[in-house]
Amino acid sequence: MAGHSKWAQIKRKKGANDKKRSAMYSKHIRAIQAAVRSGGSGDPAGNLSLKNAIAAAKTDTVPADNIENAIKRAVGAAEGAAEYKEVTYEGYGPGGTAIFIETLTDNVNRTVADIRAVFNKRGGSLGNSGSVAWQFEKKGVLLVRDTSERAQETAIEHGAEDIQESEDGLEISTAPNDLYAVQDALAGAGFEVESAQVTMIATNTVAVGGDDVRKLLTVIDALEELDDVQNVYSNADLPDDSDD
Known part of the structure; x- marks a missing residue:
């Protein structure tokens, strides 16, 4: 999120x-x-x-x-095995948040019905294609357990677009195609890469507080529990203690 x-x-x-x-x-x-x-x-x-x-x-x-x-x-899968296709869905959650959902499904009708049911029951609404996708962009994200200047310089030299420092390390953003070049460069320089993956990042955020925090996390949890749902992204800016 x-x-x-x-x-x-x-x-x-x-x-x-x-x-x-x-x-x-x-x-x-x-x-x-x-x-x-x-x-x-x-x-x-x-x-x-x-x-x-x-x-x-x-x-x-x-x-x-x-x-x-x-x-x-x-x-080695035999012919006739289930064929899954990637389908995305978009919606609105509590607090005026945008929600972007990635799925892998072999039955689109079942998937959209399940997602709509979560929104109807937990709060929010399913939107049309393109309704919130414009608020997200695909990025490579690396988490590195080091905050040294050398780590940052190594990442920048090999394609990092943005670097944020946290108490645990560096959060590095790249273009999707540059992700693994940056990862390989950091690992080759001896830095511990906690994770590296392509994800969706919100281009603008909505501050969420009060009871809307609980409501939003309930919606996201319910969506993530659906078998066909792979990833759920939100543009919510949540309080630091909302995962506790």
Whole structure:
């Protein structure tokens, strides 16, 4: 969610209970297998979608064996296996926030019905295509456990567009295609890269406070629990203690 440190998002995901963690792993496995089939290759070196899917899975601590097995199953999948396609949805949440939803689905009618039901029950509304997408842009984001000038210079030299310093390290933004060049340069220089993935970043934010914080997080949690939903992004600027 915009306004939140990426470190806070990672902490929140890693702190998920076992049931939520299992569901999260399943979503990543689906994304990896879909990337293999759509990209026509099980080699991330030649399949950027797969490379991105693996990076996202590693950020959420999906075990390497699970990732490897998912790729093998996708490469050897028989004809007639479920074909998932990427579909995005847009909506409005509590506090006037914009919500952008990425899904992988084999049944669009089911997916849109489930998403609409969450909005109707939890607050907010499903919007038309293009209603909020303009408020987000795709970026590469790296989290580096170092705040030194050398780390920042290394990132800038290899394509970093923006660098934000936090108490835990550097949050580095890049163009999507420059993400892995910056990651490789930092790792090669000896810096610990906590995560590197392509994500959606809000270009403007909406401050949310009071009871709207709880309502918004309830909507986002409910959307993330849907099997077909891969990622949920919001332009909410939330209080620092909203993940506690």
